[in-house]
C-alpha cells in the first residue's frame with residue numbers, strides 16, 4: 001500500500017475534492033481519502049470495459065452476497081442477502097427510508113452536529129427535522145439519553161431516528177450499552193431506526209463497531225444503509241445498499257416506486273462487489289495508516305496549537321476541531337481558507353454544535369497532513 005501519491009495528477013483528475021477550490025488550495029474538506037481503491041477493483045473494471053457489456057444489468061443477488069460476506073468478516077454479523085436493496089448512494093437510501101417509513105409532517109430525529117445533508121433532507125420531503133443534540137464533555141462528545149426520552153415523549157409524531165454510526169463529524173462510535181438503550185427507546189416510541197454505517201470500516205484500536213442490527217430486538221425496527229464509497233474511495237461510481245432487519249420493513253421499502261430507488265450503476269456494483277469480496281486485508285492496511293495519521297494530528301494539535309480542542313476520533317478519517325478560542329467569525333473555514341490556503345469543512349454547516357469548529361479530513365499522505373498542520377498553526381498565530 002503506497003500512501004503517497006502524485007498531487008499534480010490529483011488536481012487534474014476531475015475529482016470534486018481537488019477541483020472545487022483549485023490547485024492553490026489543499027483539500028481537507030470532503031470526506032474522501034486519498035488512498036485509492038483495492039487492485040481488484042481496477043482489474044474487474046478493466047475486464048468489464050473490454051467486454052463492452054454495458055446494457056441493463058442485474059447484480060442485486062451478487063451485491064447482496066458480497067455484502068453479507070463483508071458484514072460477516074468485518075463485524076461477525078450474518079445478514080440475509082435477500083433483505084438487501086441496491087441504491088445509488090447512501091443519502092438516496094436514507095431518503096427512500098424517509099419515504100417508506102414516515103408521512104408528511106412527521107418528525108425525523110437525528111443527532112447534531114450532523115452530516116450536513118441530514119439537516120435538509122426532512123424538509124425536502126415535507127417532514128420535520130428534530131434535533132437530538134450531542135453534548136460535549138471533558139472527555140469528548142456524548143449521546144444524551146435523558147434528552148432523547150424527553151424529545152420523544154413531547155413529540156409523538158416522530159417516526160424515524162436517523163443514526164450515524166460511527167458518527168460524522170465527531171468520530172464517536174456507539175457502544176453496545178448505548179445502542180441497546182437506543183433500540184429499547186426506539187421500540188417504546190414506535191420508531192424506525194435508520195442506521196447510516198458508511199464509516200464503519202474505519203475503526204481504531206480502542207473501539208469496536210457494533211452494527212445496530214446486531215442488537216437484540218433491532219431487526220424488527222432497523223434498516224441499515226451503507227456502501228463501499230468511503231472505505232474504497234468509490235463515491236463517483238454510485239452504488240450503495242439498504243438492508244432491512246426483517247421482511248416487513250423490506251416490503252415497505254419495495255413499495256417505494258422503483259424509479260426512486262435509482263438503480264445502482266453496473267460499474268459501481270462490480271467495484272463494490274470486488275472490494276467486499278477481496279478487500280479485507282487492504283482495508284486493514286488503510287486503517288493502520290490512518291491510525292498513525294490521527295495520532296500524529298492529535299499530538300501536533302495539542303502541542304503546537306494548545307488553544308485548539310480536538311478529541312481523538314474513535315472512527316472515520318475526520319477530525320472535528322474546536323477553534324472557538326480564536327474568534328474566526330461565522331465561517332471559520334472561509335477565514336482559514338483565505339489565511340492558510342487549506343479548504344477545511346465549515347463547522348457551522350453541521351448545525352448545532354458546529355459553531356467555531358472545522359472538520360479536517362486526515363485521510364491523506366503524511367507530507368500533506370504535516371503541511372496542513374503547519375499552515376493551520378501559522379494561520380492561527
Ligand SMILES: Cc1ncc(COP(=O)(O)O)c(C=O)c1O
Pocket residue numbers: 031088089090091092115164168196198199227229235240
Ligand atoms: C454519514 C454519511 N452518510 C452519507 C454520506 C454520503 O454518502 P453517499 O455519497 O453515498 O450519499 C457521507 C459522506 O460524507 C457521510 O459522511
